[in-house]
Amino acid sequence: MVNKLPGRIRILLALLLLAALPAGAQTRSQFSTSTVTFFSSAPLEDIEATNKSSKAVVDWEKRSFLVSIPIKGFEFRSGLMQSHFNENYLESDRYPDCTYRGIFAGPVDLTKDGDYPITTSGELTLHGVTQKRVIPAVLKVRNGQVTVSSKFPIKVAEHKIAIPKMVFKKIAETVDVTINAQLVRM
Numbered sequence: 001m002v003n004k005l006p007g008r009i010r011i012l013l014a015l016l017l018l019a020a021l022p023a024g025a026q027t028r029s030q031f032s033t034s035t036v037t038f039f040s041s042a043p044l045e046d047i048e049a050t051n052k053s054s055k056a057v058v059d060w061e062k063r064s065f066l067v068s069i070p071i072k073g074f075e076f077r078s079g080l081m082q083s084h085f086n087e088n089y090l091e092s093d094r095y096p097d098c099t100y101r102g103i104f105a106g107p108v109d110l111t112k113d114g115d116y117p118i119t120t121s122g123e124l125t126l127h128g129v130t131q132k133r134v135i136p137a138v139l140k141v142r143n144g145q146v147t148v149s150s151k152f153p154i155k156v157a158e159h160k161i162a163i164p165k166m167v168f169k170k171i172a173e174t175v176d177v178t179i180n181a182q183l184v185r186m
Contacts, residue, residue: 009035027061029146034181036069038154040172047081047171049074058183060110062103067179067182069098089161089171098126103169108139115140120150127160137179146183151176 034054040047053073058065071092075084086092101124109116116139124133137150153174156163163171 027059028186029058029060029183030186031056031181032184034072034121034179037178038074038175039178040156040175042172047076049076049082049085051075056181056183057186060108063105064103065101067100071096071098072120073163089156089163098124100124100135102133104137108141110129110141111148113141113143124154125152127159127161129160147181148183149178149180151178153177 031054034052036051036054038049049067051073054067054069055076056065071090072086074082074085076085100120100122102120104118106116106118108118109183118137118139119134120137121130121134122132123130124135125131133152135150135152137148140147140149153176155174156171157173163173
């Protein structure tokens with residue numbers, strides 16, 4: 001009996017550890033790679049920046065997600081544009097991240113190859129201002145790999161981003177945001 005006790009204890013501990021795992025642990029994914037771009041087309045100048053450091057968690061069971069984009073991660077073709085963006089417009093020291101938290105709707109089968117249009121709805125926080133948003137996206141499943149893509153506009157005034165009158169012809173009132181990301185299971 002004494003010889004069997006350590007084995008039983010090990011089995012009991014293993015079962016307790018398995019029970020302690022979150023129920024949805026196998027149903028979560030995160031970004032493995034991502035590219036977020038924004039594009040502003042204005043009469044005097046087009047402005048474009050790219051960010052490859054965004055993070056996300058998707059819970060497939062709850063059909064929920066959280067995306068976080070570090071503002072200082074945006075890279076511009078000009079260092080001057082980048083410093084103006086961070087210091088004068090987005091105030092990235094004060095508001096370091098843009099987040100989008102919400103849920104998604106639409107049929108998705110992660111076991112079948114295909115393109116799955118979804119609708120996301122949630123709260124987009126940018127420059128310290130939170131707005132309710134509905135944003136379309138497409139999930140693509142290919143050979144077990146999942147990617148997500150989306151393109152949507154953001155009006156800078158909705159997030160209290162001030163554009164000085166001196167440069168209003170250089171920065172559009174609405175910027176186009178594009179997201180492309182590869183998801184992997186957590």
